[in-house]
Amino acid sequence: MNIAIGMKITQGPFGGGNQFGKYLSEFLQNHGHQIFFDLNDDNLDIILLTDPRSSIQSVAFDPLQIMRYVHTINPSVLLVQRINECDERKGTHGLNQLLSVANAIMDHTIFISSWLEQLHRAQNRFTQNSSIIKNGADRSVFTYQQKQLPTNRKIRLVTHHWSANRQKGWDVYSHLNRLLRQDEFGSKFEFHYIGNVPKKESTDQIQIHRPCGGKELASLLQSGDIYLTASVNEPAGMHHIEGALCGLPLLYRNSGALPEYCEGYGIRFDGVQDFQESLETLVKQYDIFAQQMSRYNHISERMCQEYLDLFERMVRHRDDILLHRRKKNFSLLHTFMIRGWQNVYRLMSMMK
Known part of the structure; x- marks a missing residue:
């Protein structure tokens, strides 16, 4: 498969989202799949949107660029959104609504916890086709050690x-x-x-x-x-x-x-x-x-395998998914809605 991931991977210490991008891209490549961090390939099978905020440095492409790609290059590409954020996390404003309007063009939604899915669905609309795939870290780096309380130090x-x-x-x-x-x-x-x-x-x-x-x-x-x-x-x-x-x-x-x-x-x-x-x-x-x-079993291998299983399942059912795609949301009006909520979020962040 040809898979585009909407992240700019940073080397060295960074946030958990960056770690996710490293784990997933390396796992998929090791399983023989082509990974892109842009929309320059004409034959993508899957686009994974990881963040709809065009103002964020780590974002490689946003929903508007995805819409242009579907309209002008490859209408058969399958669209997946990973949701790992909310306004409640850092006291921001406008992010939850932006996540929802971006989701209107998606074929499938991945939430990283049940709590996050319940929070978002209580506030806004999201695709019925969804999964919960929990995060995992690399156990070859973060290796298990049997612990005991110390007797000679604090x-x-x-x-x-x-x-x-x-x-x-x-x-x-x-x-x-x-x-x-x-x-x-x-x-x-x-x-x-x-x-x-x-x-x-x-x-x-x-x-x-x-x-x-x-x-x-x-x-x-x-x-x-x-x-x-x-x-x-x-x-x-x-x-x-x-x-x-x-x-x-x-x-x-x-x-x-x-x-x-x-x-x-x-x-x-x-x-x-x-x-x-x-x-x-x-x-x-x-x-x-x-x-x-x-x-404790929240490991990156399990997480990445669940992403791969989902992508392969979607490709197998591509025709049926495209048949039920909400094409009305790929409109000029929806473009304005996405751009509007991107601007709302940007302005609210500047004011804060």
Whole structure:
């Protein structure tokens, strides 16, 4: 198959979406498929839209370019949209509506969690043909290690985020920073943060590490004892997956899709108010969850195979899919709607 993926892959440390693009493109190429990151090939079988925001640096092509390709080059190409974002994640405005209007030209929709699908379908219209394909990370890099609580040093909590947005959990991370100033708590725990930090956040008790990826990141994660994620309205993420694959029991926020990915592999908390109690519970039950971590199965091979299975199934049923394509949405009016919501999102982002 000839498959176009709408991403500009960045080498080095970047966000979870970039990791997804690396995993999928390498997997498909290793299985004999041609991968493109543009729409220059006339004989594409599948176009995967990963983000409809034309203003985002990592976007290789947007819905309007896809419409032009279908109109003028190849009307038989099959269109798939991967949805991994929402306004609720970072407090943006206009993104949810833009995702929906872009979806009107799609043949199939992939959501990365049940939580995200339910959120979007409650607000807007999306294709009936859809799948949930959960994220996965590379277990050959983030290798499992059997964990035990240390007896000769402090218990080490670790997390990592590329984004410096406060919604990544900085209400809890700031609270943890304050707890670490207390002699009793600070003598027992330490907190390592890998990645970018919001401006004006107090981090005097937090050990900050620069953003990194691959084996360097895996080594830092493996040096920890507990993986903490306090991200708010997380559509899925890769960070907690990478920590879990390294064998670290999870202390995770009861928010977004985190329970879908983390349940059974650690202890959840609701926020600042019950964070310390949940941490103490995890410490008491540490050995139970440490044994569980070898069963954690959100791996990139499984994720990529599900994408490949979907693409092959769609190609086999291409004629039927094209017969039911909503051709009325490939109109000049819909072009204006997409461009309008792209501009709304861009303006709202500038105002924020």
